[in-house]
Amino acid sequence: MAKIRMVDLSKQYDNQDRKTIDRFNLNIEEQEFVVIVGPSGCxxxxxxxxxxxxxxxxxxELWMNDKVVNDIPPKDRDIALVFQNYALYPHLSVFDNIAFGLKIRKTPKDQIKKQVEKTADILGLTDYLKHKPKSLSGGQKQRVALGRAIVRNANIFLMDEPLSNLDAKLRTHMREEIMQLHRRLKATTIYVTHDQTEAMTMASKIVILKDGYIQQIGTPKEVYNQPKNIFVAGFIGAPTINFLPGKLSNEEIKLLDGTVVGGVQQPLFHEGDVIIGVRPENMSLTSEQKGIPMSVRFTEMMGADMFVHGEVQGEKWKIRVNPDEDICVGETIYIQLDANKLHVFDPHTEESLYPHKELV
Amino acid sequence: MSRLKTVGKLLFFIGIPMIPLAVFWFFPMFVSIWLSFTNWDYISPTFDYVGVENYTTTLTSADFYQALWNTALFAVMTIIPTIIIGLLLALLLRKGLKGETWFRAFLFSPWITPMVAMSIVWTWIYEPDVGLMNQVLGWFHLPQPDWLTDSDTAIWAIIIVTVWKNAGWAMLFYSDALSKIPNDLYEVSHLEGASGLQRIKTVVLPLVSPTTLFLAIVSAINAIQAYDQIQVMTQGGPSGSTRTLLYLYYQMAFEQFQMGQATALATIIVVFTMLLSLIMFYASKRWVHY
Incomplete structure (x- = not known):
């Protein structure tokens, strides 16, 4: 099993002024499933x-177990990489694609056969071993790509947006399969994606990256409930969080017009302007006297929930409501914020005003 | 009625392009096959039918077998180096060297230069006493053959010119084929620790195989049809050592005026070309991956 430690890891390309990665510090424990998530180009x-x-x-420095591996060639790093575009050899059968690494490493033939068959069995590819990649579906191709990683018994799996090329339904299904695989093989896994849903559902630890800097490291629950800054709050969660300028005084959170919408969860000793963040599910409909008015622009019926999009004091907002509610476009509804679920951010630094324990 | 209209339309659209093809290709081909059963001498208004005599004469003559051997040697020895050198140049230029475009243009220039002009220049290069080739060989104390006037070396001299002309052309096709190989596939082999040679064997060769087949077939046809360089540099000599089947046909038809026998040979060449292409095509199923 493998531990990974990244110490001030940086990457600068010769032709660029800015560093692509700037002082990246992260510890990954054995068997962890870490998802690195961020917008494209991060x-x-x-x-x-x-x-x-x-x-x-x-x-x-990049440490794997107790060794610095900066200058160790890929083949000696005990890693297996799964590519977004599968990277299967079109001229080789499924068997030979899976066996590729073993053949390059001159593994004995009978052992190759045994290992490939075992891998194919795990992935449900046994019937397809003689097929060429072009006759496979997207999901099967991705399974072959996973097979190539599994067959070598590598201790570290790296996955580069492996599900991006699949349709929505298959993506959900493969997500589950990858999780099962991880539980079974227990290899330390680092998974890169731009999809926050994948990050939230799969990760034991999420790393949120923007412009080469780590924004926050935490469990899915932590990054969702205690976002460290406005970027993280906006990136994690679907539909996205709502923001509204407000004020903080006497540990009370107020709108600009002075309406008190909630209190702080712990003393912040901060007075003045803040940005209030509230998730669509932390609001409810209420009567005209008690609520903040929101003019409805459109509604999205999801089945179990309904999302109402509209404007609150000039900001675009979304709110989750019971699907049985009868809400029309153009109507004004009144909403109440869940006083205990409000996030407050410094408008200048965009950082959360709540202190964070620093996870590395 | 509408069916008839469709058929009419089809005939119209297919028929018009077929006219030049019929006039300049099918018709001459059938005439030449017909001529191969006569003893026409290219000039007289009269001729007799001689049956298959032209074919039996051709197939039993020593000249034919010498030309066949020369053609085979010429074909094999131009195709293989053209393909190997073309691929190596393409692999070299893939690395993105400085001035790569210029280098590419330079390598490709022989292909767009007329063979006749190049052959004249190469006759000077091959000149045994003052030619560039022997000068260079002299610097390295290597043997300095008489090139075009020695029956042992003349065909090799022509092979060198032909490969030199074709390699840049093959490079261009390979460059394109290489650029279509996704980078991921190289990276996979890199991750698994494949050496450069292993990478060429397991990734590059199989993935450029359709290009290799294409180049092999076109080069084979070019080799069978080689004429310009032979005409300018050796005229088939010395003592028939550079006389290929096509050149033999030319000599029979337009130097010896045995049109009947020449067209019989031409028919044999066509059959050979077809057979060769078919064999390559079927053999390719084993090693070409689309």
């Missing part, structure tokens, strides 16, 4: 490729 794939050894490390 450096998450570069990070993964540095771990794999496909990109050189400009600065800092």
């Amino acid at each position: 450096g998450k794939s570069t990070m993964l490729r540095m771990l794999a050894g496909l990109e050189s490390i400009s600065d800092g």
Whole structure:
């Protein structure tokens, strides 16, 4: 089993002024499932490729178990990488694609056969071993790509947006399969994605990255309930969180017009302007006297829930309501915020005013 | 009625392009097959039918077998180096060297230069006493053959010119084929620790195999049809050592005026070309991956 430690890891390309990755520090424990998530161009794939050894490390140290592996070639790093585009050899059968790494490493033939068959069995590919990749569906191709990783018994799995090319239904299904696989193989896994749903559902630890900097590290629950800054609050959660300028005085959270909407969860000793963040599910409909008015722009019926999109004091807001509510476009509804579930951010630094324990 | 209209339309659209094909290709081909059963001498208004005599004469003559051997040697020895050198150049240029575009243009330039002009220049290069080739060989104290006037080396001289001309062309096709291989596939083999050679064997060769087949077939046809360089540099000599089947046909038809026998040979060449293409095509099923 493998532990990974990244110390001040940086990457700068020769032709760029800005660092793609800037002083990245992260500890990954044995058997952890870490998801690195962020918008495109945030450096998450570069990070993964540095771990794999496909990109050189400009600065800092990368430890795997008790060794610095900065200069160790990929084949000696005990890693297996799963690519977004599967990267299957079109001229090789499923069997030969899975066996590729073993053949390069000159593993004895009977052992290759045994290992490939076992892997195919785990992934439900036994009937397809003789097929060429072009006759497989997207999900099957991704399974073959996983197979190539599994067959080598690597202790670290790196996955670069492995589900991005699949349709929504298959993605949910494969997500489950990957989780099951992780429980079964117990390999330390680092999974890169831009999809916050994948991050939330799969990760034991989420790393949120933006412009090459780590924004927050935490469990899915932590990053959702205690976002460290406005970016994290907005990135995690679907539909996204709502923001509204407000004020903090006497440990009370107020709207700009002075309406008190809640209290702080712990003393903050902060007075003045803040940005209030509230998730769509932390609000409810109420009567005209008690609520904040919201003009309805459109509604989204999801079945179990209904999302109402509208405007509150000039800001675009979403609120989750009971699907049985009868709400029309153009109507004004009145909402009440859950006083205990409010987030407050400093409008200048965009950081949360609640203190955070620093997870590395 | 509408069915008739459709058929009419089809005939119209297919028929018009077929006219030049019929006039300049099918018709001459059938005439030449018909001529191969006569003893026409290219000039007289009269001729006799001689049956298959032209074919039996051709297939039993020593000249034919010498030309067949020369053609085979010429074909094999131009196709293989053209393909190997073309691929190596393409692999070299893939690395994105400085001035790569210029280098590529430079390598490709022989292909767009007329063979006749190049052959004249190469005759000077091959000149035994003052030619560039022997000068260079002299610097390295290597043997300096008489190239075009020695029956042992003449065919090799022509092979070198042909490969030199074709390699840049093959490179261009390979460059395109290589650029279509997704980078992921190289990275997978890199991650697994494949050496450069292993990577070429397991990734590059199988994935460029359709290009290799294409180049092999076109080069084979080019080799069978080689004429310009032979005409300019050796005229089939010395003592028939560079006389290929096509050049033999040319000599029979337009130097010896045995049109009947020449067209019989031409028919044999066509059959050979077809057989060769078919064999390559079927053999390719084993090693070409689309």
